[in-house]
Each structure stands twice: as structure tokens, then as C-alpha cells.
Amino acid sequence: MDIDQIKHLAKLSHLAFTDEELARFARELSSILAHVSELERVDLSGATPTAHAVSAHNVFRKDEYEQHPRAAERAAALLDAAPEQENGYVKVKAIL
Amino acid sequence: MKLSGLSIQELHTKLVAREFSAVELADDCIARIEKTDHDMHAFVHYNFDGARSQAAAIDAQIARGDTLPALAGIPCAVKENIVVEGLRSTASSKILEQYVAPYDAYVIEKLKSNGAVMVGKTNMDEFAMGSSTENSAFFPTKNPTDPSRVPGGSSGGSAAAVAAHYAVYALGSDTGGSIRQPASLCGVVGLKPTYGAVSRSGLMAMASSLDQIGPLARTVEDARIVFDAIRGYDEKDATSVEARVRNSERDIRNLRIGIPKEYFGEGIDPSVRAVIETTLAALEKEGCTLTEVSLPHTPYAISAYYIIMPAEVSSNLARYDGMKYGYSTHGRSTHDALQDIYVRSRTEGFGREVKRRIMLGTYVLSAGYYDAYYKKAQQVRTKIVEDFSNAFNTVDVIATSTTPTTAFRFGEKTEDPLSMYLEDVFTVPVNLAGIPAISVPCGVVNGLPVGMQFIAPWFAEERLFHAGALCEKVRGTTDKTNA
Numbered sequence: 001m002d003i004d005q006i007k008h009l010a011k012l013s014h015l016a017f018t019d020e021e022l023a024r025f026a027r028e029l030s031s032i033l034a035h036v037s038e039l040e041r042v043d044l045s046g047a048t049p050t051a052h053a054v055s056a057h058n059v060f061r062k063d064e065y066e067q068h069p070r071a072a073e074r075a076a077a078l079l080d081a082a083p084e085q086e087n088g089y090v091k092v093k094a095i096l
Numbered sequence: 097m098k099l100s101g102l103s104i105q106e107l108h109t110k111l112v113a114r115e116f117s118a119v120e121l122a123d124d125c126i127a128r129i130e131k132t133d134h135d136m137h138a139f140v141h142y143n144f145d146g147a148r149s150q151a152a153a154i155d156a157q158i159a160r161g162d163t164l165p166a167l168a169g170i171p172c173a174v175k176e177n178i179v180v181e182g183l184r185s186t187a188s189s190k191i192l193e194q195y196v197a198p199y200d201a202y203v204i205e206k207l208k209s210n211g212a213v214m215v216g217k218t219n220m221d222e223f224a225m226g227s228s229t230e231n232s233a234f235f236p237t238k239n240p241t242d243p244s245r246v247p248g249g250s251s252g253g254s255a256a257a258v259a260a261h262y263a264v265y266a267l268g269s270d271t272g273g274s275i276r277q278p279a280s281l282c283g284v285v286g287l288k289p290t291y292g293a294v295s296r297s298g299l300m301a302m303a304s305s306l307d308q309i310g311p312l313a314r315t316v317e318d319a320r321i322v323f324d325a326i327r328g329y330d331e332k333d334a335t336s337v338e339a340r341v342r343n344s345e346r347d348i349r350n351l352r353i354g355i356p357k358e359y360f361g362e363g364i365d366p367s368v369r370a371v372i373e374t375t376l377a378a379l380e381k382e383g384c385t386l387t388e389v390s391l392p393h394t395p396y397a398i399s400a401y402y403i404i405m406p407a408e409v410s411s412n413l414a415r416y417d418g419m420k421y422g423y424s425t426h427g428r429s430t431h432d433a434l435q436d437i438y439v440r441s442r443t444e445g446f447g448r449e450v451k452r453r454i455m456l457g458t459y460v461l462s463a464g465y466y467d468a469y470y471k472k473a474q475q476v477r478t479k480i481v482e483d484f485s486n487a488f489n490t491v492d493v494i495a496t497s498t499t500p501t502t503a504f505r506f507g508e509k510t511e512d513p514l515s516m517y518l519e520d521v522f523t524v525p526v527n528l529a530g531i532p533a534i535s536v537p538c539g540v541v542n543g544l545p546v547g548m549q550f551i552a553p554w555f556a557e558e559r560l561f562h563a564g565a566l567c568e569k570v571r572g573t574t575d576k577t578n579a
Binding site: 006029032035049051052053054059061077078081082084 | 195196198199290291292305331334335337393396398399400402403410414417418419420421422424426427432433434435437438439440442443446451452454455456458459462468469471472473474475476477478479481513514517528529530531554
């Protein structure tokens with residue numbers, strides 16, 4: 001794995017690295033990938049992929065809301081966790 | 097009266113008989129924490145006032161003559177990635193250093209309704225990524241059996257808290273061994289329940305198809321009491337299921353134990369293997385049948401795990417964006433655009449191991465590599481599930497060492513991530529298959545605890561409790577700490 005690939009991954013991951021860190025990640029990820037590439041040697045003919053080991057099925061709930069007894073307090077706590085709020089909304093930078 | 101070292105049932109009986117109060121019991125743990133935790137660092141923060149008021153409420157109930165659950169008034173510790181309303185819940189990450197949880201995890205709701213007394217939140221590897229607690233953004237935790245060594249991880253703080261008698265039991269989470277491995281290294285019991293047996297609502301997601309909450313305790317019986325209190329269906333976790341825990345259909349005297357040959361070859365320390373083999377021989381004398389079984393895809397489990405887990409990590413940790421909660425550079429500079437806040441908040445907030453796994457996960461999921469890595473790993477996962485299914489056709493439980501070695505020294509594995517990853521070689525296959533497993537202390541090597549891992553089929557936790565109790569009987573509980 002080369003530095004350009006690491007830079008591309010960093011961009012996709014929304015992370016920034018120094019040159020030294022980029023080199024370190026290139027080295028470490030290459031070593032990990034070399035190890036996990038042993039899976040190429042496994043005979044997987046006919047094996048279906050498993051995403052969940054215990055059978056998962058979709059669960060629907062009714063499209064109804066339930067008034068929480070402490071709804072206002074909870075909403076305030078959620079907003080307080082954000083760096084900036086205004087009129088009951090989380091305030092963020094312009095997206096466009 | 098010496099309160100440490102008593103089981104949950106013994107403490108319960110004495111509390112109800114008013115031999116001591118719940119407040120005295122809480123204060124006993126708090127005094128021990130205040131005496132030594134400044135050095136041990138099992139906790140990221142304490143909840144002493146909260147614990148005392150929870151205990152006082154239990155004392156009032158006892159005074160009224162109310163019937164109380166076994167856990168009422170019993171001090172416990174909670175891992176930092178499980179949210180407790182009003183308490184900081186940091187996952188031992190800088191990105192959540194100031195985060196105060198606005199709600200209770202489902203398991204916390206359950207514990208509170210059982211009258212639990214929570215003395216504090218325990219240290220861990222950041223976002224549960226690690227096997228030593230050295231990846232905590234704050235400080236490493238020491239192993240109470242030998243402070244020059246790691247307690248294991250990621251639930252290292254929980255294991256240390258139980259081993260040092262700071263709490264009677266603790267909650268941890270296990271994605272690839274994070275309950276069982278520290279339990280083994282600290283000489284306590286650790287249970288990873290069947291995937292879905294315990295709701296993950298309120299557990300900070302690491303790898304959602306693998307994560308599971310479970311107890312760490314000093315005895316198998318204590319672990320069973322805690323498991324019974326926290327399990328069950330929760331509508332907030334669609335993968336949780338109602339108590340389908342099966343009773344053991346087989347008489348315990350005839351327990352059939354499978355010995356997977358792949359777990360006893362290279363890679364296990366010979367002195368650890370000797371302790372495991374001695375214990376197995378003792379179990380055979382107790383009437384258990386030992387049968388060699390084969391789990392042929394075990395050698396590939398770590399590789400499959402280190403593809404699937406980072407893939408899920410890279411997706412789950414995308415939520416930490418500096419917008420809604422957590423560390424943020426929002427407001428630092430008016431020139432920063434949205435993108436700058438994303439990148440700076442994440443870059444400054446996450447530690448190195450977290451970044452490594454996000455990068456790795458992003459890579460294996462990216463176009464052109466998906467079939468080579470992620471799909472292949474999921475196919476191997478199928479093979480691992482089949483291996484276990486086949487083995488359980490002939491045996492009731494499978495026994496292995498929980499870890500390849502005893503507790504290692506600080507810094508020993510931090511420079512080579514791969515060597516740290518291999519620490520999970522015996523525990524990871526269980527998570528990939530979604531089955532339950534327990535680590536039970538079974539002896540020591542040079543004074544350091546060795547854990548026996550029992551593995552059972554889906555929802556057959558009862559078999560683990562039977563096997564674990566037998567193991568305690570033949571080997572005795574190894575309580576190395578003279579707290």
C-alpha cells in the first residue's frame with residue numbers, strides 16, 4: 001500500500017495525517033493486509049456470505065410516537081450536547 | 097466485618113438480615129477504591145454520591161421489609177462505552193471526553209430496576225479497540241495480580257475493578273474477546289452471551305454484528321445472576337431476542353467436552369497449555385467425557401475478523417462528526433467550512449488505533465476490494481459457523497484456553513498492531529459465530545492467572561454455567577488479590 005492510497009483513504013475517512021503518520025499507516029496497513037490475504041488460500045466454493053451469525057430479520061414498528069414523560073428535558077439534554085444550538089435546533093456550518 | 101470476597105447471594109442474605117447496610121457495603125468498596133485506584137486506574141470516573149444514594153434507597157426498602165432482587169444493594173462497575181443517564185460516558189476517547197449521556201442503556205435500566213449500586217465507570221481501550229487498555233485516551237489500567245502487567249482489554253477496567261474488589265461485579269462488552277480476555281488475565285469470570293441475548297441499546301457501537309454486553313464477576317454463579325438480570329428482548333435492539341436460554345438437557349455428570357485440536361498447537365504458551373490440560377484431566381475425573389473435535393477454519397478467524405470488524409467500525413464511527421455531540425472544532429475559526437470541522441474534530445478526537453481501523457475498514461469496503469476482502473471474510477464466517485455446528489453434534493461444550501499467554505507487560509505489544517491482534521486468536525471465532533462463551537479462572541503460571549474458555553451452542557448459556565461451576569469445583573476460585 002503506497003502513500004497515495006493512504007491519502008485517498010484518509011480523505012474518504014475524513015481524517016488528516018502528517019507525512020510521518022502517512023508513512024506509518026502505509027507500513028502498518030500493508031502488514032495487516034498481507035496477513036489477512038491468507039483468506040485467498042481457503043476453499044470457499046459454495047459458501048454463502050454471513051452478515052449476522054444469528055438469523056436476523058427485519059423488524060417493523062408502528063409509525064406512532066409515544067410521548068416520553070420527560071420529553072422536554074431529554075430534548076434539552078440532546079441539544080446541550082451539540083457545540084452550538086439556536087431556537088431548538090443544532091446549528092451547523094452552511095452545507096452548500 | 098470483611099465484606100470483600102463474598103458472593104452476590106451471600107451479600108444479599110446478609111443485607112436482608114441487616115448484618116450490614118447497603119450504604120456500608122458501598123462505602124466498603126469506595127474506601128478500597130480511594131485507597132488504591134489512583135494507582136490501579138480501573139475507573140475513568142466515579143459515582144460515589146450516586147452509589148451512596150442508590151444504596152440508601154435500598155436500605156430504606158430493607159427497613160420497610162420489601163422483597164428485594166439478589167442484585168439490590170450490590171456494588172457494580174460499568175464500562176465506559178455503556179451509557180448511564182447523567183454520567184459521563186467517554187468510551188475512553190478524547191472525542192467523548194465531555195459527553196454526558198442523556199439516557200440509560202437497556203442493561204442499565206434493567207440493573208437499576210434490580211436495585212444496583214453503581215460506583216463508577218471503568219477504563220477501556222478507546223471505543224473497545226484493543227486487548228490491554230493501553231489504547232485508552234486517558235491512562236492504562238494496571239493488572240491487580242501484577243501491576244507491571246496489563247489487565248487485558250478492552251474491558252480491562254471492569255476486570256481490574258472486580259479483581260481488586262472495587263465492585264462485586266462489572267459490565268463489559270465483547271466484540272472479539274473484550275470480556276473474556278481481560279477476565280482471564282485478571283483471574284475473574286467473564287461471560288460473552290449469545291449474540292442477541294442481551295440488548296445492545298445504549299452500548300456505543302463498535303462492530304454491530306459482533307458486539308455483545310456481558311458480566312465480569314468473581315464466580316460463575318455471580319455471573320449467572322447478572323446475566324439473568326440483563327438479558328431479554330428490547331424493542332430498541334431489533335437483533336435482541338426474548339429469553340430463549342435453554343436448560344441443559346443433559347445430566348451434568350455426563351457433560352461431553354470437545355477439545356479442538358487447532359487450539360492446542362503452536363501459538364499457545366506451553367505452560368498455559370499445561371494448566372488447561374491439568375484442569376481438563378480433573379474434569380474427566382469428575383465424570384466429564386473428553387472428545388477431540390476439529391474446528392478447521394479457526395486459523396482463518398483472525399483474518400476474517402480483522403476485515404469484518406474494521407468494516408463495521410468505519411461505518412459506525414462515521415457518526416462522530418463534531419456536529420451533534422462530542423469533541424468539535426466548531427467555533428474555533430469562522431473560516432472553517434463544514435468539511436474542515438469534520439476532518440479536524442475527528443483527527444484531533446480519535447486515537448491512533450481507532451484511526452487505523454477506520455482506514456482499514458474504509459479500504460476493505462472500497463470499490464474493487466470488496467470481493468477480495470469483505471465478501472471473502474463473510475464466507476469464511478459461514479465456514480466458522482458450520483465448524484461449530486458440526487462440533488456441537490457430538491459435544492455439549494468446547495473447552496480451550498481463553499488466551500495464548502498470561503498477562504503481558506506494558507508496551508510489549510503496542511509497537512506491532514498485528515501481535516496485539518493475535519492476542520484474540522482463541523476468542524474471536526466465538527464472536528464470528530455469535531455463540532456464547534465463558535472464561536473461568538483455572539490456575540496460575542508464575543503467579544499469573546490462566547482462564548479456561550468454555551464455548552456452547554447458541555442460547556445454551558446454562559451449559560456454560562454448569563461447566564464453569566465444575567471447573568471452579570476442581571480448580572478452586574483463584575482469588576490472587578488480598579483486598
